[in-house]
């Protein structure tokens with residue numbers, strides 16, 4: 001089992017700085033220069049450079065564009081120097097760092113010596129020193145405390161990413177040494193949460209894997225902190241380091257990551273660890289895992305899930321399910337989803353994707369063939385059933401292909417000043433949910449020439465709601481990639497907290513729909529089972545039970561399987 005820390009990856013300040021520069025790059029205004037690398041991660045830096053966002057370090061003063069101060073902040077002198085360049089200056093200093101700067105400024109003005117517990121030479125610490133009016137000094141260990149004058153009055157602050165326990169120990173030493181001491185615990189909430197979670201996780205697993213750059217100070221701190229719990233700790237930079245890890249006899253692995261580790265690096269590590277742990281197990285388990293992965297990656301599993309949802313929708317409408325419709329629907333789903341996966345590499349390139357994305361790239365020829373064959377099969381079946389169904393499936397396939405390949409074919413359709421379907425907020429979530437609703441409820445309904453009923457409306461809401469929830473689950477997992485690539489999903493617009501609220505509201509609303517419909521329409525409360533499943537899955541994912549890559553998608557699709565199973569069992573019991 002792999003448990004992933006919820007706090008793993010970008011912190012609030014890093015995400016905020018990324019959002020600011022990406023927003024500036026969207027609105028134009030020439031090249032964007034950050035005062036030093038925005039994030040200590042070469043892959044992100046390369047991605048940003050492709051968008052015209054580069055570091056000012058090592059360049060002369062630029063003549064056009066704009067300048068952004070990064071999350072670490074700068075000293076007042078440096079800010080003035082940047083201002084003198086004469087280009088628009090934007091401030092992405094993390095609000096938590098800005099608070100420490102204000103504290104240093106306040107106490108330095110009152111004549112206090114400023115003891116900054118942190119790493120000498122670190123950009124944030126250098127910025128803080130700039131606010132200390134020459135009264136600041138860096139404290140990295142007990143020997144620096146010894147150098148303090150006993151009669152001094154001292155204000156103690158911490159670099160925001162400092163080790164909580166080291167800070168407390170050094171602050172106590174300073175308090176005991178000098179005549180007057182004001183201690184300000186300025187370690188940020190994000191760092192405390194990350195460290196607290198890493199310790200709790202380390203105590204509950206057999207081994208910890210910390211993901212992040214070898215030159216990242218906050219990652220190194222996580223390694224030390226986890227090691228102090230007595231658990232075996234491995235520090236890896238990418239999934240390539242995982243093969244050398246000794247994981248024999250290890251059942252539970254905890255994973256956490258530094259504040260500048262991208263999502264896809266963490267996911268690749270989790271996927272690789274999952275594969276290694278299954279290799280350590282017996283042949284049957286390994287075989288089952290490979291078969292499962294094959295079913296999920298070819299979207300045969302998604303097709304099965306769609307058929308299950310179709311059966312549940314039939315139960316909702318009190319109409320019999322038809323085998324040709326189920327088969328055609330499954331084939332249509334395979335075609336559209338495979339096309340989307342094959343096309344969906346966004347700005348990320350080889351080496352920056354998750355292992356699942358890499359799989360679609362490496363097998364694109366055979367998977368493209370499968371997508372075309374599935375599309376052909378679904379249209380052939382639809383044509384044999386009814387012309388209306390053929391038109392319906394054709395429209396879904398064409399629209400699905402357009403959405404997936406819009407970037408490639410979009411140059412000819414961007415008729416409205418670069419307008420693109422992807423720039424419409426939450427377009428993907430709404431588009432996917434609508435497409436499934438059409439394929440599962442509207443198409444079969446039109447074919448049957450059945451009159452429109454309240455049951456049909458409720459079935460539409462049921463299918464739309466379930467698919468919408470699944471889509472948001474997926475968006476939450478890929479929020480970091482989507483932010484960088486510039487996709488307008490609900491989490492990139494509203495943040496994780498806001499999206500979780502929407503998700504909770506959707507689940508409660510859908511449950512209410514089923515329960516409210518159940519009594520007047522004689523429907524089965526069993527149709528609410530998928531929402532109970534989704535709520536459990538949501539709660540478990542918040543509690544760090546990680547399923548890497550494709551397994552996450554499979555678990556999210558599990559709600560459709562649940563819907564179908566509930567419908568089947570209920571019908572088989574003679575009560576449907």
Ligand code: SF4
Pocket residue numbers: 011012013014071072094095096097160161188189190191259
């Ligand atoms: S580590 Fe904390 S203070 Fe530093 S950028 Fe991240 S959130 Fe801000």
